[in-house]
Amino acid sequence: MDTVSRKGELRLMLIFSAAVLLMPVWLSPFGAAYPDLLQKFAIFGIFAVGFNILFGLTGYLSFGHAVFLGVGSYAAVWSFKLFTMNVIPAVIFGVIFSGIFAALIGFVSLRRSGIYFSILTLAFAQMSYNLAYSVLTPITNGETGLQLRLHDLRMIDALFIEAGEGLPLTNLFGIKMSGYPGFYFCAVLLIIGFYLALRVKNSPFGLALKAIKSNQTRMGYTGFNSRPYMLSAFMISGMYAGLAGALLAVTDPLAGAERMQWTASGEVVLMTILGGAGTLIGPLLGAGLIKYFENIFSSYDDSLLHQAFSYLPDAMNDVVVGMISPFVGDGWHLTLGALFMVIIIFLPGGIVGGITHLWQRLVKKNQEPTEMEGKQQ
Numbered sequence: 001m002d003t004v005s006r007k008g009e010l011r012l013m014l015i016f017s018a019a020v021l022l023m024p025v026w027l028s029p030f031g032a033a034y035p036d037l038l039q040k041f042a043i044f045g046i047f048a049v050g051f052n053i054l055f056g057l058t059g060y061l062s063f064g065h066a067v068f069l070g071v072g073s074y075a076a077v078w079s080f081k082l083f084t085m086n087v088i089p090a091v092i093f094g095v096i097f098s099g100i101f102a103a104l105i106g107f108v109s110l111r112r113s114g115i116y117f118s119i120l121t122l123a124f125a126q127m128s129y130n131l132a133y134s135v136l137t138p139i140t141n142g143e144t145g146l147q148l149r150l151h152d153l154r155m156i157d158a159l160f161i162e163a164g165e166g167l168p169l170t171n172l173f174g175i176k177m178s179g180y181p182g183f184y185f186c187a188v189l190l191i192i193g194f195y196l197a198l199r200v201k202n203s204p205f206g207l208a209l210k211a212i213k214s215n216q217t218r219m220g221y222t223g224f225n226s227r228p229y230m231l232s233a234f235m236i237s238g239m240y241a242g243l244a245g246a247l248l249a250v251t252d253p254l255a256g257a258e259r260m261q262w263t264a265s266g267e268v269v270l271m272t273i274l275g276g277a278g279t280l281i282g283p284l285l286g287a288g289l290i291k292y293f294e295n296i297f298s299s300y301d302d303s304l305l306h307q308a309f310s311y312l313p314d315a316m317n318d319v320v321v322g323m324i325s326p327f328v329g330d331g332w333h334l335t336l337g338a339l340f341m342v343i344i345i346f347l348p349g350g351i352v353g354g355i356t357h358l359w360q361r362l363v364k365k366n367q368e369p370t371e372m373e374g375k376q377q
Contacts, residue, residue: 005202009198009202012198012280013191013194013195013198016191016194016281017191020042020187020190020191021184021187021191023038023041023183023187024038024180024183030292030296031296032292032295032296035178035179035180035182035183036251037291037292037295037296038180038183038187039182039183039186039247039251040291040295041287041288041291042183042186042187042189042190042247043186043244043247043248043251044244044268044271044287044290044291045190045283045284045287045288046186046189046190046193046240046243046244046247047065047069047240047241047244047268047271047287048268048271048272048275048283048284048286048287049190049193049194049197049240049280049283049284050193050197050236050237050238050239050240050241050243050244051065051237051240051241051268051269051271051272051283052197052272052277052278052279052280052282052283053197053200053201053209053233053236053237053240054233054234054236054237055269055272055277056272056277056278056279056282056283057200057201057206057209057210057213057233057278058209058212058213058230058233059212059213060110060113060117060230060233060234061117061118061269062109062117062118062121062234062237062265063118063119063121063122063125063262063265063266063269064105064121064122064123064124064125064126064128064262064265065121065125065237065238065241065265065268066125066241066259066260066261066262066263066264066265066267066268067101067105067124067125067128067129067260067265068098068101068102068238068239068241068242068245069241069242069244069245069248069259069260069264070128070129070132070245070255070257070259070260071094071097071098071101071128071242071245071260072094072095072097072098072241072242072243072244072245072246072248072249073094073146073245073246073248073249073254073255073256073259074097074132074139074140074146074245074255075090075093075094075096075097075098075242075245075246076090076091076093076094076245076246076249076250076253076255077090077146077147077148077249077253077254077255078093078146079093079094080148080152080154080170080249080253081146081148081149081152081153081154082152082153082154082155083153083154083155083156083157084154084155084156084157085154085157085168085169085170085171086156086170086171086172086173087170087171087172087177087185087250088172090170090246090249090250091189091243091246091247091250093246094242094243094245094246094247094249095239095242095243095246096242097242098238098239098241098242098243098245099235099238099239099242101238101242102234102235102237102238102239102241102242103231103234103235103238105121105124105234105238106230106231106234106235106238107231108120108124109121109124109234110227110230110231110234113216121265122262122265125260125261125262125265126262128260129257129260129261129262132257132260133257140255140257142257143257145254145255145256145257146254146255146256147253147254148167148168148253149167150166150167154168167253170250170251170253172185177250177251178251182250182251185247185250186247186250186251189243189247193240193243194280194284197280198280200236201280205229205232208224208226208229209229209233212226212229212230241268245259267290268287270286270290270340271283271286271287271289271290272286272350273286273340273344273350274286274289274290274339274340274343274350274351275287275289275350275351275352276349276350276351276352276353276354277350277353278353279350279352279353279356281352282350282351282352282353285351285352286350286351289351290336293332293335293336294332297328297332297335298328298329298330298332299329300328300329301325301328301329302321302325302329305320305321305324305325305328306321309321
């Protein structure tokens with residue numbers, strides 16, 4: 001990679017790191033600066049960035065990626081129960097087990113492409129979801145979900161820490177992973193994950209994945225074996241999802257089968273397409289937008305709307321609130337769906353892709369008069 005590209009990567013990472021670490025500041029005017037929501041922004045940003053490595057670079061659409069989110073959560077909670085409440089082993093176990101699970105599912109699913117691949121991943125996810133609810137109850141605790149107990153082994157903690165009253169809290173060498181410390185732990189991992197995704201995209205491996213997306217059949221005719229590359233991309237993407245699942249358990253030590261449902265897989269697909277598949281920032285914007293709608297936009301009810309438009313006459317206030325209320329509160333899905341339709345119709349490349357396209361057109365229009373003046377002279 002040449003010096004210009006390295007400088008561009010460094011500049012991008014500095015801007016991105018500053019934006020992530022300063023989220024409590026610049027999200028405050030939007031009412032989204034409280035720790036729990038910031039943690040969700042970071043965690044689902046990791047989930048979306050990892051999914052984009054598979055879908056955005058190769059074009060393979062997985063409808064079952066939430067299974068790795070669930071596996072990461074279960075592995076992390078078992079780490080808390082068996083070994084220690086320190087979050088480092090939990091994160092490592094979450095990534096490793098999700099990677100192994102992704103290798104098994106990818107080995108079978110990647111024998112097909114297109115819609116058949118998508119259906120296979122969906123089938124595996126639903127099988128895993130049902131197994132977690134029934135057959136694997138001794139491991140997953142079924143419908144109740146896997147939770148911490150006072151009598152858990154915690155073998156490592158038992159050697160160094162005297163057990164106290166009540167359930168212990170997750171920690172990073174004594175720093176409790178709740179509130180803003182929990183957010184900054186997730187934020188640092190998001191920055192690392194983003195950097196690794198950037199390196200993957202700009203590496204020869206990433207170029208091979210883009211070539212597979214462009215024309216996998218033609219690559220096969222040249223003798224290029226794309227299967228190892230596809231399986232590697234699937235595993236890397238699954239490990240990102242496992243990391244996100246482990247972080248969900250770090251911030252809230254609970255693992256349930258609902259994290260493996262097809263709706264969770266559909267959500268990450270929506271995040272990636274909404275923000276811009278194949279771009280680095282796009283999936284993060286999509287994840288942030290959906291989680292903002294889910295947690296902030298959905299909290300507006302009629303009383304808050306009446307208060308917001310209290311400066312209007314009573315009759316007009318009632319009319320305005322009556323027009324807006326179906327789109328907020330419980331109706332936030334309607335607003336999100338309308339926004340998604342607008343973006344797909346008018347910005348088919350997602351938010352980032354559409355803005356980039358419009359910017360290029362604007363620059364091109366500004367250059368045309370300059371070129372004409374040069375020719376006249």
